Amino acid sequence: MFQKSLFIFAHQLGERGFYPTYKKLVDSQWKPYSDQKKDQENQLKHMISFAYKNVPYYHKLFNKLKLDSYDIRTTEDLEKLPILTKDIIKQNFEDLKPVNLDSMKYYVNSTGGSTGTPLQFRLLKYDRFFNGVSLYRGWGYAGYELGDKMVFLAGSSLDVGSKSFIVKKAHEISRNIRKLSSFDMSTQDMQQYAKVINSFKPEFIRGYPSSINFFANFLDENKIDIITPHAILTTAEKSIPSIQKNIKNIFGCDVYDAYGLNDGGLGAYECSEHNGLHIDTERSIMEIVDDEGLQLENGVGKILATSLHNYAMPFIRYDTGDMGHIVDDICGCGRGSKLLKEVIGRSADILLTPEGKHVHGYFILYIFWDYGEGIKEYQVIQEKIDKLVIKIVAENKLNEAQLDGIREIIRSKSEGWEVEFRFVDKIERTRAGKYKYIINEL
Numbered sequence: 170m171f172q173k174s175l176f177i178f179a180h181q182l183g184e185r186g187f188y189p190t191y192k193k194l195v196d197s198q199w200k201p202y203s204d205q206k207k208d209q210e211n212q213l214k215h216m217i218s219f220a221y222k223n224v225p226y227y228h229k230l231f232n233k234l235k236l237d238s239y240d241i242r243t244t245e246d247l248e249k250l251p252i253l254t255k256d257i258i259k260q261n262f263e264d265l266k267p268v269n270l271d272s273m274k275y276y277v278n279s280t281g282g283s284t285g286t287p288l289q290f291r292l293l294k295y296d297r298f299f300n301g302v303s304l305y306r307g308w309g310y311a312g313y314e315l316g317d318k319m320v321f322l323a324g325s326s327l328d329v330g331s332k333s334f335i336v337k338k339a340h341e342i343s344r345n346i347r348k349l350s351s352f353d354m355s356t357q358d359m360q361q362y363a364k365v366i367n368s369f370k371p372e373f374i375r376g377y378p379s380s381i382n383f384f385a386n387f388l389d390e391n392k393i394d395i396i397t398p399h400a401i402l403t404t405a406e407k408s409i410p411s412i413q414k415n416i417k418n419i420f421g422c423d424v425y426d427a428y429g430l431n432d433g434g435l436g437a438y439e440c441s442e443h444n445g446l447h448i449d450t451e452r453s454i455m456e457i458v459d460d461e462g463l464q465l466e467n468g469v470g471k472i473l474a475t476s477l478h479n480y481a482m483p484f485i486r487y488d489t490g491d492m493g494h495i496v497d498d499i500c501g502c503g504r505g506s507k508l509l510k511e512v513i514g515r516s517a518d519i520l521l522t523p524e525g526k527h528v529h530g531y532f533i534l535y536i537f538w539d540y541g542e543g544i545k546e547y548q549v550i551q552e553k554i555d556k557l558v559i560k561i562v563a564e565n566k567l568n569e570a571q572l573d574g575i576r577e578i579i580r581s582k583s584e585g586w587e588v589e590f591r592f593v594d595k596i597e598r599t600r601a602g603k604y605k606y607i608i609n610e611l
Contacts (some may be wrong), residue, residue: 172345173316176478179343184298191315194306194451195548203503205450210243212477213454217241218268219481226264227485244454245464247415251486252462255288262289266481275481279538280432290432291482296452298479300431303452307438310447310504311400311425313373320366320398321348322376322384323405324529338511347371351529352582354519355559359387367396374420375402380529382412383519389544397421404429407512428512433474433487437509444500445508453477456486466497469513521611523555523585530607532582540575548596551609556587560596 180187197205220227221238231237246248258265258416262328268275274294305315313319341347346367359504362384366374374381381401388395401416404427413424428437434453437446448455456473457465472493476484493512520528533549543549546562557579561567576588 173314175343176316179325179601181299184295187298187302190295190299190302192304194302195309197451197589198306198447198504198506200505202507205505206244209450209454209477212451213475214238214242214245214479216319216475216480216483217485220544222483223267223269224265224483225268225478226261227483229264243331244456245355247454247456247486248463250486252458252471252473253485255488255490258288267480267482272480273481278431287355288432290478290484292431293479293481295480296434296476296481297431299452300429300434300436301437303449304429307374307427307436307447307449308375308402310438310440310502311373311402311423312396312441312611313400313402316345317373317399318369318371319346319375320369320371322362322374322380323347323348323351323533324377324535337380349376351377352532354380354527355525356385356387359384360393363388363393363395367394370396372399373402374398375404377406377529378403378408378412378416378426379406379519382416383527385416395420400425402427428493428509430474430489430491433484434479435472435474435489440500440502440504442500442502444498444502445496445510446512447500447504448509449508450506455493457493457509462486465495467495469494470562472512510568520549520551520557520607520609521554524583526583528582531607533579533607536575536578540571540578542571546596547606551611554611555585556589558589560591560593562594 177188183192197208200208218238221231222228230250234249234273240249241247270291276292276294276297277289278292279289305313337348347365349365350358374498381403387393397420400422401420401424403413403416403424408426413426417424423441423599425439425441426446427439429435435455436449436452437455438449439446454475454477456475457468457470458473459465459470469492472489472491474484474487474489476487494510494513496508496510498508499505520530520533522528530549537544543564544561544567545564548560550558550560552558559575572590579588580586
């Protein structure tokens with residue numbers, strides 16, 4: 170009880186409306202979908218009106234299409250608008266600034282998405298807060314309650330390893346969590362992780378499925394006993410059935426998948442029925458569309474996102490780069506939201522160093538966020554234990570200092586890695602129309 174009170178108090182310090190908002194979201198999960206959709210479309214009207222009046226890009230777009238803000242009032246009306254791509258955002262970045270941006274509190278974030286292509290975007294402070302509240306509700310589908318102990322095994326996309334030691338400790342204590350880095354998974358690291366988990370005794374472990382699966386195999390192969398958590402929560406990558414089954418068998422608990430996208434505001438979470446992921450309706454609108462941009466009720470298509478609260482940079486019909494399978498079905502758990510059967514194509518491989526250390530592929534992704542200027546696309550291939558090949562599709566000629574910077578950071582994980590850059594005209598896509606930015610041929 171004390172930990173829950175401390176947890177709520179810490180969040181209330183950051184945003185006074187935290188607990189009332191959380192309670193409201195918890196209640197709304199049980200509304201019929203028709204009521205959820207009505208609330209969603211009321212917020213959509215506000216966002217469309219704001220974008221038309223205050224964002225030059227959207228004002229020009231609506232005028233060009235001979236549309237008024239009143240023409241977009243339902244989720245179906247979104248089909249009247251073109252799809253917003255990362256390239257369009259980069260080309261119109263200044264025009265996507267609201268005229269009243271100076272009066273807003275916002276963060277500047279970067280995302281690589283499933284393709285690894287960097288994108289800078291603004292995130293309204295309230296929208297970031299709302300994301301956190303939605304996350305806690307989503308974890309609740311797996312039985313989580315505010316203040317429950319949780320261990321993170323992930324990288325900086327889940328805010329692991331991105332803060333100073335003091336800030337990290339304060340954050341861990343007030344939120345009753347422990348953060349373990351998937352970027353450093355040597356034998357010694359994982360032995361220490363096992364000790365932390367057995368000492369802390371978390372109810373939940375959350376992280377990248379590939380990292381948790383790798384850690385699970387390490388425990389199994391070395392016959393290391395680990396406490397059994399209530400559940401494992403996976404996110405940020407495609408969680409394939411064989412990996413889920415392996416994690417479940419080794420940890421002895423159920424596995425719940427999730428899908429989240431901060432730039433578009435999307436969220437979807439699995440419940441104990443395991444019929445698919447319940448799509449959040451309060452923070453954004455998720456569309457699954459065919460090649461013509463028409464919405465699907467059933468089937469596989471592109472995942473589009475329309476943010477409902479990010480006034481600092483409205484994303485309307487934003488192409489996430491992900492593919493999803495939506496189903497027209499009702500879950501037996503009683504929640505009214507629509508179901509995302511699965512997300513197709515979000516994954517990252519683990520790289521092996523000559524010293525026997527394992528490095529999560531997301532480590533490479535974050536390097537390109539900082540050093541990716543002029544790089545349209547890239548792909549990292551581990552051909553040998555001591556060699557990484559980086560294919561680059563460049564928009565213009567890159568200078569040696571930029572390449573040396575990338576090489577130096579990569580070799581900070583292993584001096585035994587030879588890093589070779591290969592400039593190519595294109596990178597081959599998968600059958601789903603996407604490309605893997607990390608490939609481990611070992």
